[in-house]
Amino acid sequence: MSRPTIAGVARAAGVSVASVSRVLNGLPATDEMVERVQRAVAELGYVPDARARSLKVGRTFQLTLAVADIGNPVYVTRMRAVEEVVSAAGYRLVVTATGPEVADEIALVRGMARGYADGLLISPIRVNDDLMKSIRECEVPVVVVGDVAAKAGVDTVRANSPKGVLLAVEHLVDRGRTRIAFLNGPTDTVPGAARAKGFADALNEHGLEPVAVVEANDFTFAAGRTASLELLKSGVGPEPRSGGTTAASRAPGVDAERGAPGSSRPGGRAAAGSSRPGVTAPAPSSRPKGGFDAVVCANDLLAVGLMHELAAVGLRVPEDVAVVGMDDSELAEQSFPPLTSVNLGSAERGRRAAELLLARIEDNDRAPRRIVVQPSLTVRRSTP
Amino acid sequence: MSRPTIAGVARAAGVSVASVSRVLNGLPATDEMVERVQRAVAELGYVPDARARSLKVGRTFQLTLAVADIGNPVYVTRMRAVEEVVSAAGYRLVVTATGPEVADEIALVRGMARGYADGLLISPIRVNDDLMKSIRECEVPVVVVGDVAAKAGVDTVRANSPKGVLLAVEHLVDRGRTRIAFLNGPTDTVPGAARAKGFADALNEHGLEPVAVVEANDFTFAAGRTASLELLKSGVGPEPRSGGTTAASRAPGVDAERGAPGSSRPGGRAAAGSSRPGVTAPAPSSRPKGGFDAVVCANDLLAVGLMHELAAVGLRVPEDVAVVGMDDSELAEQSFPPLTSVNLGSAERGRRAAELLLARIEDNDRAPRRIVVQPSLTVRRSTP
DNA sequence: TTGTAAGCGTTATCAT
DNA sequence: ATGATAACGCTTACAA
Numbered sequence: 092m093s094r095p096t097i098a099g100v101a102r103a104a105g106v107s108v109a110s111v112s113r114v115l116n117g118l119p120a121t122d123e124m125v126e127r128v129q130r131a132v133a134e135l136g137y138v139p140d141a142r143a144r145s146l147k148v149g150r151t152f153q154l155t156l157a158v159a160d161i162g163n164p165v166y167v168t169r170m171r172a173v174e175e176v177v178s179a180a181g182y183r184l185v186v187t188a189t190g191p192e193v194a195d196e197i198a199l200v201r202g203m204a205r206g207y208a209d210g211l212l213i214s215p216i217r218v219n220d221d222l223m224k225s226i227r228e229c230e231v232p233v234v235v236v237g238d239v240a241a242k243a244g245v246d247t248v249r250a251n252s253p254k255g256v257l258l259a260v261e262h263l264v265d266r267g268r269t270r271i272a273f274l275n276g277p278t279d280t281v282p283g284a285a286r287a288k289g290f291a292d293a294l295n296e297h298g299l300e301p302v303a304v305v306e307a308n309d310f311t312f313a314a315g316r317t318a319s320l321e322l323l324k325s326g327v328g329p330e331p332r333s334g335g336t337t338a339a340s341r342a343p344g345v346d347a348e349r350g351a352p353g354s355s356r357p358g359g360r361a362a363a364g365s366s367r368p369g370v371t372a373p374a375p376s377s378r379p380k381g382g383f384d385a386v387v388c389a390n391d392l393l394a395v396g397l398m399h400e401l402a403a404v405g406l407r408v409p410e411d412v413a414v415v416g417m418d419d420s421e422l423a424e425q426s427f428p429p430l431t432s433v434n435l436g437s438a439e440r441g442r443r444a445a446e447l448l449l450a451r452i453e454d455n456d457r458a459p460r461r462i463v464v465q466p467s468l469t470v471r472r473s474t475p
Numbered sequence: 476m477s478r479p480t481i482a483g484v485a486r487a488a489g490v491s492v493a494s495v496s497r498v499l500n501g502l503p504a505t506d507e508m509v510e511r512v513q514r515a516v517a518e519l520g521y522v523p524d525a526r527a528r529s530l531k532v533g534r535t536f537q538l539t540l541a542v543a544d545i546g547n548p549v550y551v552t553r554m555r556a557v558e559e560v561v562s563a564a565g566y567r568l569v570v571t572a573t574g575p576e577v578a579d580e581i582a583l584v585r586g587m588a589r590g591y592a593d594g595l596l597i598s599p600i601r602v603n604d605d606l607m608k609s610i611r612e613c614e615v616p617v618v619v620v621g622d623v624a625a626k627a628g629v630d631t632v633r634a635n636s637p638k639g640v641l642l643a644v645e646h647l648v649d650r651g652r653t654r655i656a657f658l659n660g661p662t663d664t665v666p667g668a669a670r671a672k673g674f675a676d677a678l679n680e681h682g683l684e685p686v687a688v689v690e691a692n693d694f695t696f697a698a699g700r701t702a703s704l705e706l707l708k709s710g711v712g713p714e715p716r717s718g719g720t721t722a723a724s725r726a727p728g729v730d731a732e733r734g735a736p737g738s739s740r741p742g743g744r745a746a747a748g749s750s751r752p753g754v755t756a757p758a759p760s761s762r763p764k765g766g767f768d769a770v771v772c773a774n775d776l777l778a779v780g781l782m783h784e785l786a787a788v789g790l791r792v793p794e795d796v797a798v799v800g801m802d803d804s805e806l807a808e809q810s811f812p813p814l815t816s817v818n819l820g821s822a823e824r825g826r827r828a829a830e831l832l833l834a835r836i837e838d839n840d841r842a843p844r845r846i847v848v849q850p851s852l853t854v855r856r857s858t859p
Numbered sequence: 860t861t862g863t864a865a866g867c868g869t870t871a872t873c874a875t
Numbered sequence: 876a877t878g879a880t881a882a883c884g885c886t887t888a889c890a891a
Contacts, residue, residue, distance in 0.1 A: 094588065094614055096883090096884055096885085097884065097885060097886095098884080098885095106861080106862085107861065107862045107863075108862090108863095108884090108885080108886095109861075109862060109863075109864095109886080109887080110860090110861060110862075112885070112886060112887085113860090113861085113886095113887095116886080119860070120860070120861085121860065121861090124860080124861080136612075138585065138586075138588035138589055138614075139589065139884085139885075140530070140589060140590045140883090140884055140885070141589035141590050141591060142526045142529050142530045142535070142589075142590045142883090142884080142885090143530050143590075143867090143883070143884035143885040143886090144884080144885055144886075145526055145867095145885090146524075146526045146527050146530055146867050146868065146869090146883090146884080146885075146886095147866080147867050147884080147885050147886045147887085148867085148885085148886065148887095149867080151526070153591075161545075161551050161554050161555070161570075162548075162551045162555070162805060164546075164548075167545050167546045170545050170572070171545070171546075174572060183571070184571065184572075185569040185570070185571055186545075186569065186570040186571070186572075187567070187568065187569055187570070188554070188558060188568075188570075201522065202522075204478065204522035205522055205523065205524060205525035205526075206524045206525050206526045206527075206868095207525060207537075228520075230478055230522075312805070312808070312809050392809075395809050396809075398811065399809075399811065399813075402811065421546060421696070422806075422809070424696070425696050425776075425779050425780075425783075425806070425810070426809070426810075426811065427782065427783065427786065427810065427811040429783075480867090480868055480869085481868065481869065481870095482868080490877080490878085491877065491878045491879070492868090492869085492870095492878090492879090493870085493871085493877070493878060493879075493880090494876085494877060494878075496869070496870060496871085497870095497876090497877085500870080503876070504876065504877085505876065505877090508876080508877080523868080523869075524867090524868050524869070525869095526867090526868080526869090527867070527868035527869040527870090527883090528868080528869050528870075529869090529883095530867090530868080530869070530870095530883050530884065530885090531868080531869045531870045531871080531882080531883050532869080532870065532871095532883090533883080590884095
């Protein structure tokens, strides 16, 4: 026997389907009616069909959260926050993973027209006009978490990345580090571009020259390691190229634990650093002596990748190199040493975005809002 | 103007709704018909309503993956694997997070009757009869990833935890460690119980006595730290209680970096260890001298938590204490030192489970299958 | 307060 | 091959 429908319940209770529906939806009915219906429902184990219901009422009471990479720990914080406000409002949250491609995201946004959910929360990594167009034309309300053009006329909640990078740089300067490198993610992404600019501005503001800027292929641990290798090989390592005692020589018993990939390179490549693909170093004349003593990383995964490579060549964090990450994800506290990280308000952004989405579902005519969440710095042990 | 329906397309194309439906579903039609319909569809930007469709055909072409804790990195591996086979089969994967409570999971399983999806993939942390009952009675096919009673008559894909623990112990013994402690998660959970038994058996097989068994409140990083503190305080630390030179005294420059919580306890509590809640230590007579030189952890998060506390009291991994985790999640390679971990086949289990689910959707009468995925050990640097 | 019936957007059956 | 029409399971006017 198949699943009971409202008709079956009505028959079993000896009432009309309309009455069953009313009781189920808490509309006025006599006590006896309620009683009879509830008994029948319990007896048959009836559960209303959400599809039929939503087909009729035009709402699914589901909200979709689209994330590009479930593997990034920054999303778990966000998901938890979103889930909280969404379920408090009586909605179900469903999470779907889009790939890293813009096309995947466009397909997802377009697909919302199929009626899967009443609204969409999306944080695009890469953005182009087609994506913005599909978002604007989406059948259901969309709020985007991330920095997209204001003219888009869509609700957004974004972080203040430049300010975040500034906090990182200020903290480092505060702790006496001025030879600062930057390990970024791909700059053809929204966060990558924002952070690149933020870093340039922040250094500028402090009258500093960037020691090196490396761009990882992706915002992942693996990409972070690869890029860090480049950073170390690029000739702007922390060892001074002439005399001076640096921390590196004071790290006994740590640097010998593993073959140090960075140090097994052919010697004398220092000068070639700036011509390496993916690595941008200032002209030798303006480059500070002694390479970097601190690295700002565009996210925590990259930072952890970097710390692994630093350890591999016997450099200590924070003594030799201070490292600060961004996102302040769970990984930051789990890493060793625990990572000083810029909290870009991932949870807060999720919460606000969810609220915006709910508000727009209530009233689709309200003017688009653009919320920006301010960053803060969580100091842990990866900086002095 | 609202979303176009199939009727609108029919009108625009000057044909019947039935014809539109046919063209859209690839049923036979003249070239001209196809042409006209497709033009109208493109013109109006028509997208079929999935709810109406699934109401009619009885299938949603969506599959639900329920996870208890999105924060656990073991799930990202699993999700990726599941997503791959599911989308290859033309289904959409939606992920929903249940809480840690059995009640949440029961609610979710029951809720499937609402028609959200065609099948459910669930890995319950805690299991009771009610949950199994709801799974058995679920309106849609369910496959459970995890170890549940065979009599349940449901498709399952499980890991071989005991074998996994055995691999860990064998590896440690192989590397000369015999004073092995166990950091487990809650034993009222499925994996917790399985791993507890596995540890006892594994030690038995090697003629070893457990040095200590600690049970964390949860399979999380935070719980791992708390429990590790207990492990260290319980009096079965690696320092010998009488004479002898241990590794702890050979760790210069590492142990002073942070106030060592474990060592600030009131002295002379060693004997009280076995009476501490949550800590089970063998009777003093049978306890090996010198405490543990290795710890097996029930998952990677617990292991990382432990490593933090070990570092805090100046113990080196793996020199002083070898640590092995379980799950071989992304965190294992990201942790420092990289964690030797038992690969319980998380991805493989996800893949097989998804296949089982698809097969059962095809044919609901097939006999329930119980697949077990064998573990392997990934050796990294947290063991000598 | 309760029942009857229309209709949400599809697909599928039946004629044509 | 195409068109009219009856479901799918529910909610909601409208009538009684």
